[in-house]
Amino acid sequence: MPSFFMNKRLIVLLVSIILLVALIGFSTRERENISWPEQFVKDIVGFGQNIASKPTGFAEGMVENVQDLLNTYTENKKLKARLEELALLETQVADLTRDNEELRAMNNIDSNIREMESVNATVIARNPDQWQESIIIDKGQVNGIETDMAVRTSGGMIGRVKDTSQFTSTVELLSARNENNRVSALIQSGENNIYGLVEGFDLERDELMVRKIPFDQEVEVGSNVITSGLGGVFPRGLLIGEVTEVTPDEYGLTQTAYVKPAASLYDIEHVMVIERMAAGEDEIEQEATEEEEE
Amino acid sequence: MRRFLLPFLATVIFYSESIFATFSPVEMFGDTRFLVPRFLFVFLIFLSIYYQRNAGYIYGFVFGFLYDVFFTGVIGVYMFLFPALIYAARFILRYINQNIVVTGLIGLLLITALEFLVYQFNLLIGIAGINFQTFLNQRLYSTLLFNALFILIAALPLKYWMTALRKSQFDD
Numbered sequence: 011m012p013s014f015f016m017n018k019r020l021i022v023l024l025v026s027i028i029l030l031v032a033l034i035g036f037s038t039r040e041r042e043n044i045s046w047p048e049q050f051v052k053d054i055v056g057f058g059q060n061i062a063s064k065p066t067g068f069a070e071g072m073v074e075n076v077q078d079l080l081n082t083y084t085e086n087k088k089l090k091a092r093l094e095e096l097a098l099l100e101t102q103v104a105d106l107t108r109d110n111e112e113l114r115a116m117n118n119i120d121s122n123i124r125e126m127e128s129v130n131a132t133v134i135a136r137n138p139d140q141w142q143e144s145i146i147i148d149k150g151q152v153n154g155i156e157t158d159m160a161v162r163t164s165g166g167m168i169g170r171v172k173d174t175s176q177f178t179s180t181v182e183l184l185s186a187r188n189e190n191n192r193v194s195a196l197i198q199s200g201e202n203n204i205y206g207l208v209e210g211f212d213l214e215r216d217e218l219m220v221r222k223i224p225f226d227q228e229v230e231v232g233s234n235v236i237t238s239g240l241g242g243v244f245p246r247g248l249l250i251g252e253v254t255e256v257t258p259d260e261y262g263l264t265q266t267a268y269v270k271p272a273a274s275l276y277d278i279e280h281v282m283v284i285e286r287m288a289a290g291e292d293e294i295e296q297e298a299t300e301e302e303e304e
Numbered sequence: 305m306r307r308f309l310l311p312f313l314a315t316v317i318f319y320s321e322s323i324f325a326t327f328s329p330v331e332m333f334g335d336t337r338f339l340v341p342r343f344l345f346v347f348l349i350f351l352s353i354y355y356q357r358n359a360g361y362i363y364g365f366v367f368g369f370l371y372d373v374f375f376t377g378v379i380g381v382y383m384f385l386f387p388a389l390i391y392a393a394r395f396i397l398r399y400i401n402q403n404i405v406v407t408g409l410i411g412l413l414l415i416t417a418l419e420f421l422v423y424q425f426n427l428l429i430g431i432a433g434i435n436f437q438t439f440l441n442q443r444l445y446s447t448l449l450f451n452a453l454f455i456l457i458a459a460l461p462l463k464y465w466m467t468a469l470r471k472s473q474f475d476d
Binding site: 026027030031033034036037038044047051052055056058059062063066123135136137138139141142144146165172173180187188189213216244276 | 315316319320321322323324325326328330336338340341369370371372374375376377378379380381383384422423426429430431432433434438
C-alpha cells in the first residue's frame with residue numbers, strides 16, 4: 011500500500027474531511043456561549059465590520075430622511091388626528107401605573123416580571139448567506155449583554171441573543187429555524203389572556219406560528235400577542251405581533267395561530283437588548299441550592 | 305505597499321458582502337427572493353486563475369474560516385468549500401481553454417454548486433427547511449442573476465489588475 015500513502019491529494023482530502031466533521035460537530039452542539047478563540051476572531055472581524063458599516067449606515071439614513079420629508083404632509087395630518095387620543099391615553103396610563111405601584115406596595119410584592127433594562131445597539135452586519143436568520147450588533151459582554159436576552163426594535167420583539175463576544179453579539183431572529191427557539195407568548199383576545207408558545211416561522215406567509223393554544227379557547231383575529239414572561243427568560247409585555255389566522259393543529263387537540271410580526275424582521279437597523287430584572291429559573295435554582303448548602 | 309493591496313481588497317470585498325446582504329430579500333415577480341452576494345467567492349476564483357493557484361487556496365481557507373466564525377457560527381463549511389471549489393475550477397480549466405468569458409461562466413457554475421452544497425448541508429443539520437423547488441425559486445435564480453451582474457462589472461478590472469500584479473511580482 012505504499013502508493014496509497016504517497017497520494018498527497020487523497021491524504022489532504024481525508025484529513026480535511028475528518029477535521030471538517032470534528033469542527034462542525036464542535037460548533038453546532040448545544041452550548042451556553044462560543045469559546046474564547048471564536049470570541050477573539052469575532053471581535054477582530056467585528057472591529058473592521060463596525061468601521062465598514064458606518065458609511066453605509068450614514069448613506070441609508072440620508073435616503074430615508076429624504077423619503078421621510080416627502081411623506082411629511084400626509085403623515086402630519088394623520089398624526090394630528092391621533093394626538094388628542096394620545097393625551098387621554100397618557101393620563102390613563104400614568105394613573106394606572108401609580109395605582110399598580112401602590113397596590114404592589116400594599117401587598118409587599120417586590121419583584122415584577124415586567125421590569126426590564128435595555129441597552130441600545132446598532133446592527134453592523136447581517137449573515138450574507140441568509141440561511142441562519144441572524145444579525146450582528148455592535149454591543150457585547152463589556153456592555154453587559156448576555157446570551158438569551160430578548161432583543162427588540164421600536165416596533166416589537168425580533169429575537170434573542172444567541173452568542174456574545176467582548177464587543178459584538180449575534181442575535182438569532184424569531185424567524186430562525188431552531189427547535190430551541192421558543193418564546194412563551196400571551197394572546198390578548200378580548201377579555202381573556204390565552205397562553206401559547208411561539209414556535210416556528212412560516213416562510214411562505216412570512217408569519218410566526220403560536221402553537222399549543224388549548225382547543226376550547228377562542229382566539230380573535232386581530233388580537234395582540236406579547237411575551238408572557240412565564241418562560242423565565244424574557245420579561246413580560248414585549249410586543250410580538252398580531253393574530254391573522256387561527257387553525258386547528260393536525261391532531262385537533264390544540265390550535266395554531268398565525269402571527270404577523272409587529273417589527274420587520276428584514277429591515278433592522280437599531281435594536282434594544284432587553285434584560286429581565288425579575289429572577290428567572292436559573293437564579294431561583296441557584297438560590298435554592300445555596301440555601302440547601304447552608 | 306503593493307503586498308498589502310491584495311489582503312486589503314479581499315477584506316473590503318469580505319465586508320461588502322454583509323452590507324449588500326442588508327438589501328435582501330426583495331419582492332420580485334410575486335415572490336420573496338433572496339440575493340446572496342458571493343463576491344468574495346468570485347474574487348477567489350479570479351485570484352486563483354489570474355494570480356496564483358496557491359494564493360487562491362490560502363485566501364479561500366482563511367476567509368472561509370472568518371466567514372464561518374463571524375457570520376454563520378458553524379465552523380468548517382465555507383472553510384472547506386472555498387478551497388474545494390477553487391480546486392474544481394482549476395480542474396475544469398485543465399480541459400477547456402481559459403478566457404474571460406469562460407472564467408465568468410465557471411464562476412456562475414461554481415456559485416450554483418456552492419449554493420446547492422450549502423443548502424444540502426443546512427438541510428442536513430436542520431437550519432434550512434425549504435424544499436428544492438422553493439430553494440430554486442427563492443434563492444438560486446435571483447442569486448445567480450445578482451452575482452452575474454457583479455461578474456459583468458468586476459471581471460475585466462479584476463483580470464487586468466491581477467495579471468498586472470503577477471507580472472510586477474514576476475519582475476522583482
